Amino acid sequence: MATPDPGSDREALVGAASSLYYEHGIQAVGMDAVRAAAGVPLKRLYRTFRSKDDLIEATLRERDAAILTSVRQYVDERRPAGAEEAVLAVFDWMSSWFAEETFRGCAFINAFGELGDDAPRVATAVRDHKRAFRSALAELVSGLELPPERAEALTEQLYIVANGAMATAPITGSPQTALDAKAIARALIAGARREPA
Template sequence: MSESSRTAVADVDGDRAALVAAASDLFYAHGIQAVGMDAVRAEAGVPLKRVYRAFRSKDDLVEATLRTRDADLTGSVRRFLAGRTQDSPAGRLLAVFDWMHDWFAEDAFRGCAFLNAFGELGDDAAHVAGPVRDHKRAFRALIRELVGELGLDDVESEALAERVYILANGALVTAPVTGSPATALEAREVARVLIEAATHMPTAAPHGRP
């Protein structure tokens, strides 16, 4: 590849990153349909003639923002769990709700971007429905992975994982309405009761929290 070709590729990659970052913030704050490409272009500082070189359509940009947000959130929760290696298996599972509490406390928190997008555009929008389902499948897989550390049999493990997964998503829906990060701690307490019922063992109290 020539030097000019490498420069062109780098320019497109840079434009894509800038547009995704700008669009992700704007879509999350205002909704996908309310934000036009001109607003994204202005926020990203990318010239109009280069916008559609980076993304053929707004739909492509929407999908890219969701895929990027999925990678960011998955990386965030896994880094958080990596710092909890000394916890018991039950503590690591409950730590997901501690991570959610920290997320809910952020000033920019507006709920789950994936649920927001799906609620806004619905199942018919493949560029939204696909990334949303992939993200939720990945989150369910993470919960199953953590539940698997508890040593339950397959039936009990699957049942507990599904309940904790639904509980976590319920907290995601509820927190923007309550406006309180404590929603995550309430969900954590319910998860603790579910874990104790499944394992017949008491679990430790949250680290530094009631």
């Protein structure tokens, strides 16, 4: 009889949990549902993840890496169009994401909305992702060559607009939300460039 592969169990469990949590919500999905969807016996599930919080955190860490890689690749393909277009490409990426049939909002905003600080490790994973997303925006804004304090203010504004769009899009059900956010972002960039040095 073949020895179970812990790596493959982990991958199957994280993939199943990530899909189920995103579609139905974290609190609505029990460990038995994850085990059944992953095809992993309950004993091996708990050998791989000692608690549901461990599993939730793992799904968020995986999603964090996937999202940031996807955004960077999308933006890098458009970077030759110029620094402003590179910043605005983030909102085009969001529009494509919002148009996906399986789109249910931002998994990180959803997780924090469900669990808040009652699940500290989950809250930390959410905050880490949002910090990383903000850092990615800051890196793009740096290409605009604004004075540091203006670049910092613009980054924060764009971060708020982007997260606002992520929170609003599942309610509107429309990718247009990202394009409206892009128009706001363009106006904010223009305003930052106009301000006296």
